[in-house]
Amino acid sequence: MSGGCSSNDVEPFALMVMGDSMTPEFPDGAIIIVDQAAPCGPGAYAVIDYQGETTFRQYVERDGKKYLHALKGDEDDIELVEKYTVRGVVIQQKFKRKVTHYDWSPVSKSH
Numbered sequence: 001m002s003g004g005c006s007s008n009d010v011e012p013f014a015l016m017v018m019g020d021s022m023t024p025e026f027p028d029g030a031i032i033i034v035d036q037a038a039p040c041g042p043g044a045y046a047v048i049d050y051q052g053e054t055t056f057r058q059y060v061e062r063d064g065k066k067y068l069h070a071l072k073g074d075e076d077d078i079e080l081v082e083k084y085t086v087r088g089v090v091i092q093q094k095f096k097r098k099v100t101h102y103d104w105s106p107v108s109k110s111h
Contacts, residue, residue, distance in 0.1 A: 010036035012091065015047065015056070021070040022056060030095035032056070034088035045090040045102065050080060054087065 017030045026032065026045070040046050046059045048068060057068035060077070068078040093100050 010088075012036065013088070017056065017093075021072050021075055022058075023072050025071050026056075026090075026093060027095055030093050032090045033092040035091045036088040038089035038091055040086045040089050047087040047090070048080075049085040049087060050078070051082060056090075059086075 012033050012035045015032050015034060017026045017028060017032060020028050022045075032045075034047050038044075040059055042059065042061045044059050045056070046068075047054060047056050048059070049055075050068070055068055055078070057070055057078070060067045060069045066080040068080065070077075089102075091102050093102075
């Protein structure tokens with residue numbers, strides 16, 4: 001099996017959020033668990049390699065374009081115009097004893 005954001009031989013990893021660009025959802029010092037096999041779709045909180053840097057932002061699609069969006073709001077979105085690599089998608093965070101889970105799996109619309 002090849003390509004994409006999914007693979008059977010990858011393990012989740014942990015990172016510490018540094019800075020406040022992803023506040024209020026991810027405060028400075030929060031620990032995030034990044035799943036390398038999780039699907040990276042619009043709205044996902046992703047760790048992406050782009051232009052020689054690894055960045056943690058929200059992945060957004062608007063008007064046929066792809067962006068990295070900082071939640072704080074005082075930073076410009078980064079348009080993904082060159083090749084990029086998705087390192088993984090945040091599935092959990094822990095900050096001051098509070099654990100938050102994120103599920104990016106496709107949701108069935110039928111009930």
